[in-house]
Amino acid sequence: MVKLVIDNKPVEVEEGTTILEAARQNGIDIPTLCFLKDINEVGDCRMCIVEVEGRKGFATSCIQTVEEGMVVKTHSPEILEARKTILDLILSNHHKDCLTCSRSGNCELQALSIKFNVQKVEYEGEMSKHKIDDKSPAIVRDFNKCILCRRCVATCKNVQEIGAIDCIERGFSSCISTTYDHSLNDVDCTFCGQCIESCPTGALREKEYIDEVWEKLKDESTYVVVQTAPAVRVALGEEFGYPIGTNVKGKMVTALKNMGFDKVFDTNTGADFTIMEEANEFIERVKNKGTLPMITSCSPGWVRFAEKNYPDLLDHLSTCKSPHQMFGAIIKSYLAQKEGIAPHKICTVSVMPCIAKKYEASREEMEVDGNRDVDYVITTRELSRMIRQANISFRELEDSDFDDPMGEATGAGAIFGTTGGVMEAALRTAADTLEGKNLEKLEYTQVRGEKGIKRAELSLGGMPIKVVVASGLSNARKIMEEIKNGTADYQFVEIMACPGGCVMGGGQPIKSSKIRSAVDVRKLRADSLYSIDEASTIRKSHENPAIQKIYQEFLEKPGSHKAHKYLHTHYTAKEKYEI
Amino acid sequence: MNGKAEPDDLNKLERLANNIKKSAICGLGQTAPNPVLSTLKYFREEYVEHVSYNKCRAGYCRALCNLVINPEKCRGCGICKRNCPVGAISGEVKMPHEINQKICIKCGTCADKCPFHAIEKQTI
Incomplete structure (x- = not known):
């Protein structure tokens, strides 16, 4: 333990703690901007400077570790003046169009400006000008709002190990960009969207489809169907002041109905389809000695990563589409038939916690008989903006249920939203199918939790199998390397592109660096999903009566020709960007 | 500046x-x-x-100085007129030339080219 004094308060902290952590542990806040716990600890924004007695110049509290007997002042008048100057200098080269910025109200730079009472622009002069990159179907980059904190660079490089972006040029022309300043669309970006989650300003944002969706809702001849992913319901409330992880399913459904959607469905049902198909495919592969290990394909960021980095191993990927694509295909075939509506008159909208789903929906092969499975994908954040636009008082809403005939979903579908969930749901169905009876074992706790790679050994129908769950693309790369080397001794792998799974997806409400360092957002949201699962009466996908009915009436059986037509897809190797 | x-x-x-x-x-x-x-x-x-x-005694800050032709030194050779990128200089051959201050961008090319050092900085 190290003893020091912070703001006249004697404190004791563990050795190796930074001044910032020591202060925060003792209830003293120091403003930060570039700091992102465990991800970007570089001290380049200079916002967190503090005065250390006997030291020339100010110390950077986010990277400076504590020393015995240190006397630290975090809020002396000199410090406050220096911090204000730093903020003024950052603002001098920031396009201050807050009124039209998507991050207004949830911007860390704006919050600091309020905190420091910025009333005028102190330093006016030349501003850097960058072109806006909106070529990709998922991410828009506006580097006129970038403050060069490098949080996105660190996330891309250290967390996901992709390294699609980095700092280019020098001095005043410095800019975060890609190799040769190409569009993000043309480099190795997987559209996981983690960079957006880490951006303190509005420099990175999703490609919005709000206006398009409103247009469709206005058009009375279009039958607009919306589906919401499992992870959306446990995060949407955060945008309306609910604690992190609050399940606002009922209010969300009411809001969507009030906005004018003709049908509101639950992607959890789509997840149940995915499980039916995926568990069947897995059993088939095991029985027929097909390509093993089989890897899940629910995460489009991961699929793009595999297509670019491991084109020889694409056979390992399950041919199943992701749940919302499956559900979109079912809506435009089964539901269209049942309701007597022409498929081209239906518009399917997916509310997703994901940025890459926007890209997935735009993939060429995601259509059946010329009908796009999903027309528009909007993120949790976009939905919250639409609810505000529609002047709906979200907190005052009554609860309501998803629409029939596909409203009922299982607990297995709900846990799709967290890492390990797809695996657990698939194991529940596969175990029952292989044993030929209704097993009581439901919870596979070995595949739960925050670890990036989770390994488990199980027995399914008397057959020993090994499974692996990986989340985050850096962990995905480790698993793929094992498969490539031939050291993989497991049969079933679940991979999610975002660390922590969909609950931490790139389309979820953005949490400030301070909240991210103080609470485990992933755990709160994931726990909420597990409690939805526990509260469900049906917890296995194959027991879902809606699913059983659709298989009976329409799809015949899992893996049938018809199921392949609507619910399966294929992958093509994509060229990696070589310099 | x-x-x-x-x-x-x-x-x-x-x-x-x-x-x-x-x-x-x-x-x-x-x-x-x-x-x-x-x-x-x-x-x-x-x-x-x-x-x-608004005075620059070193004559370095362009905004605070004008370039003027000293009529006593100018021989009217026309080199400055030919080299001026904005056409701010006028004058007959062998007669002292003149710089139009409204057009001049104070680039200093004329001063560099003048063989007789007739172009001088004058504080405003």
Whole structure:
């Protein structure tokens, strides 16, 4: 333990703690901007400077570790003046169009400006000008709002190990960009969207489809169907002041109905389809000695990563589409038939916690008989903006249920939203199918939790199998390397592109660096999903009566020709960007 | 430098330099403000002249000087007229030339080219 004094308060902290952590542990806040716990600890924004007695110049509290007997002042008048100057200098080269910025109200730079009472622009002069990159179907980059904190660079490089972006040029022309300043669309970006989650300003944002969706809702001849992913319901409330992880399913459904959607469905049902198909495919592969290990394909960021980095191993990927694509295909075939509506008159909208789903929906092969499975994908954040636009008082809403005939979903579908969930749901169905009876074992706790790679050994129908769950693309790369080397001794792998799974997806409400360092957002949201699962009466996908009915009436059986037509897809190797 | 500074800007410059010096992370950042701080200390009156009287005694700040042709030295050779990128110079051959201040961009090309050193900086 190290003893020091912070703001006249004697404190004791563990050795190796930074001044910032020591202060925060003792209830003293120091403003930060570039700091992102465990991800970007570089001290380049200079916002967190503090005065250390006997030291020339100010110390950077986010990277400076504590020393015995240190006397630290975090809020002396000199410090406050220096911090204000730093903020003024950052603002001098920031396009201050807050009124039209998507991050207004949830911007860390704006919050600091309020905190420091910025009333005028102190330093006016030349501003850097960058072109806006909106070529990709998922991410828009506006580097006129970038403050060069490098949080996105660190996330891309250290967390996901992709390294699609980095700092280019020098001095005043410095800019975060890609190799040769190409569009993000043309480099190795997987559209996981983690960079957006880490951006303190509005420099990175999703490609919005709000206006398009409103247009469709206005058009009375279009039958607009919306589906919401499992992870959306446990995060949407955060945008309306609910604690992190609050399940606002009922209010969300009411809001969507009030906005004018003709049908509101639950992607959890789509997840149940995915499980039916995926568990069947897995059993088939095991029985027929097909390509093993089989890897899940629910995460489009991961699929793009595999297509670019491991084109020889694409056979390992399950041919199943992701749940919302499956559900979109079912809506435009089964539901269209049942309701007597022409498929081209239906518009399917997916509310997703994901940025890459926007890209997935735009993939060429995601259509059946010329009908796009999903027309528009909007993120949790976009939905919250639409609810505000529609002047709906979200907190005052009554609860309501998803629409029939596909409203009922299982607990297995709900846990799709967290890492390990797809695996657990698939194991529940596969175990029952292989044993030929209704097993009581439901919870596979070995595949739960925050670890990036989770390994488990199980027995399914008397057959020993090994499974692996990986989340985050850096962990995905480790698993793929094992498969490539031939050291993989497991049969079933679940991979999610975002660390922590969909609950931490790139389309979820953005949490400030301070909240991210103080609470485990992933755990709160994931726990909420597990409690939805526990509260469900049906917890296995194959027991879902809606699913059983659709298989009976329409799809015949899992893996049938018809199921392949609507619910399966294929992958093509994509060229990696070589310099 | 462009003649738009106000008296309080000198204090602002000093504060800015001091703050950068104390809060920069690297040695370059910590020393970059030194030239500004030391000139402010030893040549403050020149700064004050710039700000308060729009005067640059070194004739270096373009906004505070005009380029004029000394008619006594000018032989009317026309080199300056031919080299002026904005066509600001007029005059008959062998007669003293003249610079139109409204057109002149103060690039200094004429002064560099004049073989007789007839072009001089004149404070405004």
